[in-house]
Every structure is written in structure tokens, then in C-alpha cells.
Amino acid sequence: MKHIIIGTAGHIDHGKTTLIKALTGRETDTLKEEKDRGISINLGFTYFDLPSGRRAGIIDVPGHEKFIKNMLAGISSIDVVLLVIAADEGIMPQTREHFEILQLLNVKKGIIVLTKADLVDAEWIEMIKSDLTEEFKGTFLENAPIHAVSSKNKSGFEKLVNDIDKITEEVSAKDTEGHFRLPVDRVFSVSGFGTVVTGTIISGRVKVGDTIEVYPSKVVTKVRGIQIHDKPEEFGEAGQRCAINLANTKLSEIGRGDVVSSVNIMEPSFSIDCVLYYLKSAKKPLVNRQRVRLYHGTDEILCRVVILDREEIAPGESAYVQLRLEKQINAQRNDRYVLRSYSPMYTIAGGTVINPSAEKAKRFNEKYIEDLKIKESGKTESILENTLSKLSGDYPDINVILKALGKNEEGLEEKLQALVEDNIIIKLIALDKTIYIHKNFIKQKIEEIERILIAYHNENPLKCGMPKEEIKNKVFGKNIKQKTYDEMLMLMENRNSIKIYEKIVSLYDFRIQYTNEQENLKKSIIFAYDIGRYNTPKYSDLAQSEKDKKNFKMVFDSLMDNEELIKIAEECIFTKYHYENSKVIVSKYIKENGSIAASSARGVFDTSRKFAVALLEHFDGIKLTKRVENDRILYKES
Numbered sequence: 001m002k003h004i005i006i007g008t009a010g011h012i013d014h015g016k017t018t019l020i021k022a023l024t025g026r027e028t029d030t031l032k033e034e035k036d037r038g039i040s041i042n043l044g045f046t047y048f049d050l051p052s053g054r055r056a057g058i059i060d061v062p063g064h065e066k067f068i069k070n071m072l073a074g075i076s077s078i079d080v081v082l083l084v085i086a087a088d089e090g091i092m093p094q095t096r097e098h099f100e101i102l103q104l105l106n107v108k109k110g111i112i113v114l115t116k117a118d119l120v121d122a123e124w125i126e127m128i129k130s131d132l133t134e135e136f137k138g139t140f141l142e143n144a145p146i147h148a149v150s151s152k153n154k155s156g157f158e159k160l161v162n163d164i165d166k167i168t169e170e171v172s173a174k175d176t177e178g179h180f181r182l183p184v185d186r187v188f189s190v191s192g193f194g195t196v197v198t199g200t201i202i203s204g205r206v207k208v209g210d211t212i213e214v215y216p217s218k219v220v221t222k223v224r225g226i227q228i229h230d231k232p233e234e235f236g237e238a239g240q241r242c243a244i245n246l247a248n249t250k251l252s253e254i255g256r257g258d259v260v261s262s263v264n265i266m267e268p269s270f271s272i273d274c275v276l277y278y279l280k281s282a283k284k285p286l287v288n289r290q291r292v293r294l295y296h297g298t299d300e301i302l303c304r305v306v307i308l309d310r311e312e313i314a315p316g317e318s319a320y321v322q323l324r325l326e327k328q329i330n331a332q333r334n335d336r337y338v339l340r341s342y343s344p345m346y347t348i349a350g351g352t353v354i355n356p357s358a359e360k361a362k363r364f365n366e367k368y369i370e371d372l373k374i375k376e377s378g379k380t381e382s383i384l385e386n387t388l389s390k391l392s393g394d395y396p397d398i399n400v401i402l403k404a405l406g407k408n409e410e411g412l413e414e415k416l417q418a419l420v421e422d423n424i425i426i427k428l429i430a431l432d433k434t435i436y437i438h439k440n441f442i443k444q445k446i447e448e449i450e451r452i453l454i455a456y457h458n459e460n461p462l463k464c465g466m467p468k469e470e471i472k473n474k475v476f477g478k479n480i481k482q483k484t485y486d487e488m489l490m491l492m493e494n495r496n497s498i499k500i501y502e503k504i505v506s507l508y509d510f511r512i513q514y515t516n517e518q519e520n521l522k523k524s525i526i527f528a529y530d531i532g533r534y535n536t537p538k539y540s541d542l543a544q545s546e547k548d549k550k551n552f553k554m555v556f557d558s559l560m561d562n563e564e565l566i567k568i569a570e571e572c573i574f575t576k577y578h579y580e581n582s583k584v585i586v587s588k589y590i591k592e593n594g595s596i597a598a599s600s601a602r603g604v605f606d607t608s609r610k611f612a613v614a615l616l617e618h619f620d621g622i623k624l625t626k627r628v629e630n631d632r633i634l635y636k637e638s
């Protein structure tokens with residue numbers, strides 16, 4: 001399912017929070033100070049149920065110039081903006097600054113909402129509308145709908161809501177296959193639960209029980225619980241706002257700006273290489289080593305801009321830079337960022353991360369800049385990707401890939417790693433070998449296995465699943481090494497596609513379902529074995545009286561598969577309860593009498609010699625007992 005986040009933007013007091021309240025019925029200004037001062041200070045979060053049935057997350061941002069830092073922490077994860085402009089005031093400084101930020105962060109969709117329409121007349125609205133059309137020409141809002149509304153009397157709301165619904169339909173779905181990443185925007189403690197973080201999942205999925213890592217502290221922890229829009233959930237995925245309850249994590253170990261993600265996917269760094277676009281509106285050139293504020297995800301970090309390819313950057317120009325940070329960052333390639341001047345603070349630039357963990361680079365190094373250009377264009381990656389999409393079936397390690405490329409590819413491991421981080425290539429560690437596989441190959445194998453399992457479950461509705469080895473032969477052939485195969489299956493299990501239970505594989509959500517008739521058969525079989533205790537009937541005796549022998553066998557086999565019946569030897573089957581109990585009985589007997597002979601076992605279990613001997617031999621086999629001459633003693637005491 002597609003998940004959408006809608007954000008507000010616009011100048012202070014233009015009616016953002018009031019609009020959200022009028023749309024959703026919920027107040028997002030929750031701080032006492034916000035209520036006292038009548039302005040938003042921090043981010044406000046809620047959700048909006050659209051007419052189409054979709055539920056969009058909402059982030060309301062503060063308009064005050066002083067709180068742009070908070071606005072930036074929220075706006076970096078939105079899909080659609082409601083750019084709010086009060087009809088009586090028109091465009092104001094933070095309308096422009098917020099809009100510049102939206103462009104730098106590459107937000108692609110939006111609606112212009114002219115609020116407070118009740119305070120002006122229709123002629124005025126028409127005039128403002130034509131000003132706005134002029135203002136946003138050539139930008140992503142060029143053809144955006146403009147809605148004049150009043151949050152007081154709700155005029156214009158119906159059309160606005162319809163357009164919000166329509167625009168969310170056009171937003172493309174996010175990468176739910178990638179690594180799980182969530183930039184943290186709030187952290188708090190809930191008594192009885194411990195530390196909770198909130199944020200928008202920007203890629204991948206998370207589920208209760210997952211092991212995750214907190215950056216930059218690198219604390220590894222477990223997801224104890226997930227809430228989405230105030231409701232407990234088992235999963236969260238890209239595009240959803242969620243609250244995650246972290247196990248054994250102290251409040252002091254995590255804060256806004258940190259990132260929670262899958263384990264071991266990022267390398268916190270003090271330097272990142274980027275493309276930087278310097279805003280036209282900047283008043284003077286950006287100079288080398290200028291100290292600025294970097295906004296990335298929900299983080300703010302002071303840094304210096306080392307300009308790699310020119311002396312200084314003029315307004316409106318782009319350049320390659322290395323940002324040297326005063327605190328470590330957790331970025332990934334292609335992440336967007338914004339820069340603001342150190343003091344006074346205003347937005348000056350933004351761009352894309354090319355190299356998220358860079359070594360200190362010298363300026364004017366042609367080779368280095370050439371390398372950045374290639375990285376930016378993604379050319380080497382596309383050759384590598386292509387090669388790997390052909391090679392994946394051989395489960396290649398780095399030597400095989402090198403050979404296939406036919407040349408001495410410098411830094412191949414790093415390039416592969418970059419593709420791994422972008423989640424295009426999946427890295428599997430099987431024994432001492434690292435294998436690289438294209439994501440499409442895995443996707444194709446998952447689809448194949450799912451198809452096979454669907455057919456298998458249809459044919460065998462009372463079986464837990466298909467033997468692992470059978471799948472291996474059908475889908476992977478004999479070429480694959482056992483360890484690689486196990487790793488592939490684990491990967492699929494982590495993606496909630498399949499479930500592995502010892503040597504059996506099933507579809508993730510498969511459950512055995514008995515028909516009424518089968519349910520009755522099941523009860524009668526269990527009953528027969530239950531009253532038989534240790535003198536149980538033969539399968540053939542039970543089956544003989546049944547008309548539908550095939551159905552009987554299916555139910556019987558499923559009881560064995562599910563271990564409701566336990567077979568310890570040929571024609572020697574007990575219910576799980578009596579089986580477990582037999583172990584307790586024999587242990588107790590030996591403890592009290594020192595040992596047990598087959599003849600005594602007959603009496604103890606009130607059974608035939610055949611069953612008594614089978615039981616004792618089974619106990620020897622599972623190392624509960626040990627045979628000494630004709631008696632058994634407890635194994636652990638031998």
C-alpha cells in the first residue's frame with residue numbers, strides 16, 4: 001500500500017495549524033507555550049482520512065523564522081506540501097524561504113492554499129491568484145491548484161479535500177524494499193514501556209522484534225512495539241509515521257537528529273562529498289571554508305564548506321564540495337540536504353550527497369572531482385549493476401565479478417558497497433565468502449518460491465509446508481551451496497515472504513485450516529490415541545473403518561507434522577501429552593528405584609512388552625536414559 005505524508009509550509013500566522021484542525025478535527029499545537037503564544041513552535045503530527053479511504057500522515061510546521069530548524073526536521077520527509085498563504089497578507093518572507101527549502105529538498109507536489117478568504121473580497125482573491133501564478137512560474141508549483149478557503153466557515157473545503165485526494169494518488173510509492181531508515185524527530189519515555197522514538201520511515205520496513213541500530217551511537221537494540229497513528233501495529237513501512245518502543249535504550253542515548261535503521265548499513269562520518277546548489281537569492285558568493293549549518297533528515301550540524309572545484313561559488317551556481325562536519329552524520333548517497341548561513345540565519349543552499357563517508361579531500365584534485373562526477377552520474381554503478389544482474393545465478397564473489405568485468409576495476413569493493421547501501425545489490429555472507437546478488441534476482445526467486453508454495457499449500461492444505469530441500473532443487477538447482485541457500489531463505493523470511501520452521505518452508509501467512517469433516521476426524525483420532533495412553537491403536541486398524549481413506553490419511557499426517565501425535569517407532573504412536581508424560585514417568589521411576597528394567601516398564605506404562613521396549617529404546621536414543629546390561633539408568637547420571 002502507498003503511504004503519503006502531507007506537510008504544511010508558509011509564513012507565521014497564515015493559518016497552517018488552523019487549516020489542519022479544520023480538516024482533521026485535531027489540534028496539532030500541543031505545547032503550553034504554543035497555546036499561550038498562539039503560534040506553533042515545534043512540529044505538529046496527525047493524520048487525515050481522505051475520501052478515497054487512504055489515511056495520510058500530516059506534519060504541521062511552524063512558520064516563525066526562529067523555528068525554521070524545527071520546520072526542516074519535519075519537512076524533509078513529506079510528499080505533498082500545502083503551501084499556506086493568508087489571502088489578506090499574500091506572500092511574505094517565510095513563504096519564500098519555506099518554498100526555497102521545499103525546492104532544495106526536491107518536494108515535487110503541492111497545493112497552494114489561500115487561507116482567511118473570509119477576510120477579503122472575491123476581486124482581491126483573483127488578484128492574489130494571478131500574483132501567485134507569476135511567482136511560481138517555472139517551479140514545481142507552476143501548475144499547482146490554488147484554493148481559496150476559510151478555516152472559519154469552511155468555504156472552499158470540499159474542492160480542496162478533493163484535490164488533496166487527487167494529488168496523493170499521483171505520488172509515487174516509496175522504497176519499501178530498501179534498508180529500514182527512520183530519522184528521529186521526537187524521543188520520549190513512557191512509563192512501563194521505556195524509550196519511544198518517532199519519525200517518518202524513509203525507506204524499508206520494520207517489524208516488532210527486529211534488531212535495529214541507533215546512529216551515531218551505534219547502540220544495537222530491539223523493536224519492542226510499534227504504533228502508527230496512535231494504534232499498535234506489527235509492521236511499519238516507508239512513508240509511514242511511526243512510534244517505536246526501543247528495548248533497553250536509555251533516553252540519553254538517543255535524540256532528534258539521530259537515525260534508527262537496519263543494523264550495519266551506515267558508517268557515521270565527519271565528511272561528506274556533495275553537489276551544492278547556491279541559491280540565486282544569496283547576497284554574496286559562498287567562500288571556501290565558510291561555516292554554515294547543515295540540515296539533513298532531522299539533524300542540524302555545524303560544518304565548513306570546502307569548495308573542491310572552484311575558488312568561490314556565485315549565487316545561482318552549482319559546485320562539488322566537501323562538507324567537514326563538527327559532529328558525525330549518518331547519510332546515504334542521494335540524500336538531500338539544506339544549508340543555512342551561520343549568523344544571521346537564512347537559507348542559502350542545498351543539494352545531494354554523493355559520497356556519504358568521505359576521506360579528507362584536497363581541493364582542485366582533478367582525479368577526485370572526476371570520480372565524484374562519475375559517482376554522481378551513477379555510470380560505474382550502472383555497468384556494475386548490469387553485470388551483476390547477469391551473474392547473480394552464479395552467486396558470484398568479488399573475484400568472479402572482477403573476472404566478468406574483464407579489467408582491474410579500482411575500488412570495486414567500495415563501488416559494490418555503494419550499491420549495497422542503495423539496496424540495488426544484496427550482500428550475503430555464506431561461510432567465509434561474500435556474495436553479491438542483484439535485487440531483481442532475489443525478487444524473481446521470491447516470486448518463484450511463492451508460486452510453488454501457493455500450489456503446494458493448495459495440494460496439501462493440511463501440511464505445514466514444503467520440505468526445504470525440495471524447494472532448493474526446484475528453484476535453485478544443484479549449483480547453489482547449502483549455506484548460500486540458507487542465507488537466501490533467511491533473507492526471504494526477513495521480508496515476510498516465507499516462514500521457515502526447521503526443515504519446512506511455508507508462505508508467511510499460511511495457516512492449516514481443517515474442514516468440519518476433517519475437524520471431526522482429527523478429534524476422533526486424538527481421542528483414540530488419548531484413551532489408548534501407552535497401548536495405542538494401529539494406524540491400519542483406525543483407517544480401516546473410514547470411508548474416505550485419503551482424507552483420513554491427510555488429517556493423520558497433519559497431526560504427525562504438527563507434532564500432536566508423536567511416532568517413536570513403527571506402529572508406536574502417542575499423543576504429545578502422553579509422550580511428554582512418559583519422559584517424566586520414567587525419570588521419576590529411575591530416581592526412586594535406581595534403574596528400570598523392560599519388565600518393570602511394562603507395569604509402569606501399563607502396556608505390552610513391544611511398546612515398553614520401544615519406549616526405552618527411544619529414551620536411549622534421545623539420551624534421556626542409558627542402557628546398562630538389561631536395565632536403564634538416567635543418562636545424565638551415568
Ligand SMILES: Nc1nc2c(ncn2[C@@H]2O[C@H](COP(=O)(O)OP(=O)(O)OP(=O)(O)O)[C@@H](O)[C@H]2O)c(=O)[nH]1
Nearest residue numbers: 012013014015016017018039040063116150151152
Ligand atoms: N478569519 C480567519 N482567521 C483565520 C483563518 N485561519 C486562521 N485564522 C486565524 O489566524 C491566526 C493564526 O492561525 P494559525 O493557524 O495559528 O497560523 P499558523 O500558520 O499555524 O502559524 P504558525 O504556526 O505560528 O506559523 C489564528 O488566530 C487563527 O484563528 C481563516 O481562515 N479565517
Ligand SMILES: [Mg+2]
Nearest residue numbers: 016017039040
Ligand atoms: Mg501553526
